[in-house]
Amino acid sequence: MTNLNRPARLNRVLLGVLGFVLLAAGAFTVATHFDLTVFVADAPLAPELIEPPTWAFVVTACVAIVLGLLCLRWILAQLARAPKARTWRFEQDPALGRTELATSTAVAPFVDEVTAYPGVHAVRATLAGRREAPALAMVVSAEQDGDLADIRRRIDTVGLPRLRQALDLDVVPVTIEFRFSSRTRARTL
Structure with a gap:
């Protein structure tokens, strides 16, 4: 656990x-x-x-x-629960077929990217709402010596723009909750 x-x-x-x-x-x-x-x-x-x-x-x-x-x-x-993930439908013409994207699948690469940031231990993210009005809720578990300002800056300047580009969205409102992990990474001398 x-x-x-x-x-x-x-x-x-x-x-x-x-x-x-x-x-x-x-x-x-x-x-x-x-x-x-x-x-x-x-x-x-x-x-x-x-x-x-x-x-x-x-x-x-x-x-x-x-x-x-x-x-x-x-x-x-x-x-108080996290917002419910949805399935977005991308269909212009139903006669030609339809494309569905689970929001949990859409946000998975973003979560992997943020988890790889220095000082981040684990990340949970939920992309909720309709495609016209999305909302991203994140819980970032940072290491004890993690720099929260740097993590937030990287999310805002690197992660979120890439997510918006991948989903072809102009704006994705985000709520971030930071928590400190009890674990620290092993340091190499």
Whole structure:
């Protein structure tokens, strides 16, 4: 698994822990119902009910609100996805046939070119939208000692013009997200 997929890994771990806790709580509840634990099913949870101090209610409410907001943020983060790749059709006259180009295929040489730039560890790119209104979304994983300004300059002056020329487009709006890789290239002396 690459370092570009950290949120997905975190989601799987958190969902696994949450699932384990819920399964354990459910198993404990069922075991208590059938008197298989040290607790009696009809016994009260707290034999002497003592009113907790007011601050305990405030702290509980604050923790619940913070947890609720964090869960809401987590759910909203799941909705943010990369734009969907499409298939572009180049047809002037349908009677003569049609030509289709998957945008993932169109952007693959560009990704290979940018990956070869100095300081770049890995690149993901998605060309989305119709041919009349394309949009390029990139995630560039740079090495720790990579020069982000130089990488961006090379993308703008070398990579994108070549992509536009290859696709016969005047403008390709691009969004670039830079991330730092935990790996560094071996240096030769």
